[in-house]
Amino acid sequence: MISFVVAIPIVTVFSSFFETTSNYSYILKDTFLYDYIFNSILLLAGVLILTFLIGVGCAYIVSFYKFPAVNFFKWSLILSFAVPAYIYAYSLTAFFENYGTAFSILKGVFGEKDYNSLIPKFDGMIGAIISISFSLFGYVYVLTRASFHYQSQNLIDLGKNLGFSKKKSFFKIILPSARPAIVAGLSLVAMETLSDFGSVSFFGVSTLTTGIYNAWTSFDDLALANRLSFYLLIFILGLFILENLSRKKAQYHTPVKENIKSKPLVLLTGYKSFLAFSFCFFIFLISFLFPVLQMLYWTIIFPKHFMDLNIIKLLFNTILLVVLSSLVLIFLAFVSNYGSRVSKSKLLEILTTFSISGYAIPGVILAVAFISFISWFDNNIVSLLEIKTIKPIFIGSILGLVFVYFIRFYSLACNGIKSGYLKINYSIDESSYLLGYSKLKTFTNIHLPYLKNSVLLIGILISIEIIKELPITLIMRPFNFETFATTAYIYASQDLLEAAAAPSLFLIAIASFFILVTSRYILKD
Amino acid sequence: MGQNFFEIEDVTFKASNINKVNNVTLKIKNEGDIICLLGPSGIGKTTILRTIAGLEKVNSGSISLKNKIISSKNIHVEPENRNISLSFQDNCLFPHYSVLQNIEFGASRNKKSKKLLNSREIIKFLHLDHIVDKFPHQISSGEAQRVSLARSLLSKPDLLLLDEPLSNVDQSFKEEIQVKLKKILTELKITTIIVTHDSYEAFYLGTKCGIILDGQLKQYDDPYNVYHFPNSVEVVNFLNRGILIPAKVTGENSLENEDLGTIKGNFIKHYPKGSNVKLLLQPEDLEHDDKSNLKLEVVDRKFRGTNFIYTLKTLSNLLIPVFVHSHHIHQHEVDEKFGIKRPIHIDHIVCF
């Protein structure tokens, strides 16, 4: 059932694959189709390279060396998760544009002069790559760090024993053994990059995702949208397979916890220590402090926008969505995981795997597909039942919003609960049955208390995603309903970036709070 | 259905194609009997327990407890409703509960039934006092097995299934616990099926022993009979307690072996005179006698505390084990000669 629900958008995407193509696609085919593909590839390549360098670099430095504030960097580097790519894009533009913040700073320091030509302009493709990279490198960082953390000291000793230099050790031993984690992190980054809408549309970069959106919304050209979706899905499918493969491998790499000796950290001194510190601080500065400070600066110099903000209502709406969606997601993820565990059915397991594909589909496409589906369903099926209509229940309602969030983030919830369940040996359930506990009692007495922590963690991860989520909320929300994300976006789209600062700041603050609560767990696993 | 407390009627146990035990029929007559199943690892003993517990389904035959069918092709009572307890070999303690909570988890089923045991007694009994507040990952595997055992005992099941219950328990504790286990099971009249690969354990604990070999329940009998009257060469080989030597039947109660000469005793089965058989020779069948003229070369000597087991080589290169008490005044070194008392007399002669 759950799998079926999640399959809705995919089915819709393919449902009318052979429909006639409108005029738009002829124009498009000649000029922009290859551009879309080319831009998507370029964006992906740029983001992957940058996140790899930053993520692995930071993870390596904080895992193997000791230098001032290393423990601070360990968790503070994760804070970049709190800054969505589109808010990063706003900051980037605001800072570097002609007569922007950078100009003001230079003027303030060196006096009146024309600095505009000196200030580099980060916009278009480069802006998008930077924004996305700095908001997503956390995936690579967290996973790689965990892998380094559990890496056996023996391996490194072995390298020393073989007389490897530090450099050789790194490239021959440390890096390859963390490969599954790195690949897993990169494929998450890749999926998020391909589905990014906020920052690429802000920078006007035409990717497959924006192409699909345009074909669908402005030209009602389903066939073209579908063709583009098809390319995108191929992309994503490839990544998906890659990620799955690497995860399978990663399992072999997971050592038993007891065997982990704490690695002796190399104490850095002198300029090396300074270099390590500078690198980490630079990344922290760029990824988190920079957008926060830019937003803070605006909030302070344009306090009017801050005053106008109905913070309590926005907070309430944001929290409402977060709480409802996480509860629904976790509850249903539990049901389906428990179901496939109890029934041991292979079919159910395959369906579960299938149902997690929602994560791979860009939110904006998901939302539009969902609306299309509901109206099709309503026109063709519900109308037969002579019930009035179901559209208002699903479109422009909290229910609909939660529904689409559910499709989008189900894989997050499902995989989270699943990995928790993997830790419970199946014979534990059997022991419980044999002691006379029914299946439901086993669930409440054994599974629930045992999975308590991972459920909490997943709940918070989902919450962070939903706080940052933009396109679905924008399209699906009811009347007079704004969240921090939509408020920030709407101001930004009206060229009122300075008014977008305050809601962005609140968004980052809430997400940071959640991240800090969980950082203990994130860093551990 | 007869009057048996527990009955397996022609069931094939199967977890995979390799792990298959065919057409098993096994009856436990009285409540409180202890049955031990012996067999090499990987043969499917665990599958049998899991099937009895209801974790696996049955495709043919039937299993019944207290004259009620609990498993057959059409009937399957859910494990939680069988009142059968299974203690897994790899102990399955609930990792988020303390040892005490784990143990008491078992008791909750039998809140209403007469409390024959309380957790405090059983904890003391199995030497678990010092770890009750610890969590499963903080205790050793032997301790965990005892906790698992305690949990199962406390649930006071109609049928208790133990899968290698003491395999990880320290040798020093093992015997003591075996004794206590037997005592408690007998006192509480808990019918138990124990799977083990330790034949001593099986012989001690079991009212009956089943030997599972080659996908079959080969022999199901009293421990004494299983040991002394193995019904097949495979059982002999499995118990690994003696050797089979070629011999020729020379009369109503005598055989002839070319190295050992005449062997006398009572055949448990009749063989016609002149037939060639394989005689089961167990270490305690031969007696040491320095004065004997039958001298064999010592090739190995194992010191087993209370006794020695000498391995002797005959002229035709047979290796024969001989059991000698360790207070024997003098010892024989390897390569020395070792005298065997003649004539050789064996109480009951087992031949194949």
Next chain:
Amino acid sequence: MKKVSLFITAFLALFIGFVGISKANEVNIFSARHYDSDIQLYQKFTEKTGIKVNVVSGKDKALQKRITEEGKDCVADLYITADAGRLGAFQAKGMFQRGASSKAIKAVVPKNFRTAYWTGIAKRARIIYYSPDRVSDSDLRGMSYEDLADPKWKGKVVIRKSNNVYNQSLVASLISNNGKKATAEWAKGVVANMARDSKGNDRAQILAVAAGEADLAVANTYYLALMLSGKKGPEQQAAAKKVKPFFPNQDNRGTHMNISGGGILKHAPNKANAIKLLEFLLTKEAQQHIVNNTFEYPMIDGVRPHKLVVQMGLDFKQDLKTKVSSYGRKQADALEVMLAAKWK
């Protein structure tokens, strides 16, 4: 099990509680135009009439998609967006109903800026900005949009991307006047004259001229006033002063005009209220509020624009010949010629 079903029931109840059950005296707006000042106007409207105003704002395409898909079940009454082309295209899809030109509206809104389906609420012109340091008055004398393709501006023009709807409307008006073929040639000329690949919003084009990246920029009128007002900070205020507005095509049809406007949706459940709201937005009081906040031109006579807008000049000739309602029909062609010219 009981707990579970209780949980589910509670959940459903909560959801249903949030499903908007429409109340009688209200009007529902889907708005692609989002100014805080608009919200303040709606509040004033509610105070005056007791009609509650509900708003969903968002990207125009997504809103349109939602209206189309929801069809007759869509509870929205009014769709408000910037750009006449969008309104026209949406009208062509049959998504509006007649009624936007009530008597009161007809009385105040010039014919060119309304149809039976929708009406303009405020006006803006898309004009040329230049750097007085580098471009002399004589260079500009008599300049038209058509002249942007003149090779003498090679490497000196900045303008937004072709996917921008204001550009599409501008090019649509050129197609109306000069034909598709001539406009296609024109687009190639403009692309050849560009100082850099198109990027950024209108304000970024003006800033590019201020920063010396280009000499001419094409952008809407209200952006310069916004920057001059200091709402974007002192740097941008100073930058805006380095740039001067120029109203093209004064010698012929006049400067390209556009509107932000609204139309009544086909299945509007509260049509009467929607008309009331449109009428309210076209009152002097409301118009004054709009122009003071958004720096647009008023839709009705007798309202003075913001003084910064007045400073830019009011006595220019507006193109009233090219109907704004024609933009929508020509936008697809406009996009086509721009794409064919490799206009990013």
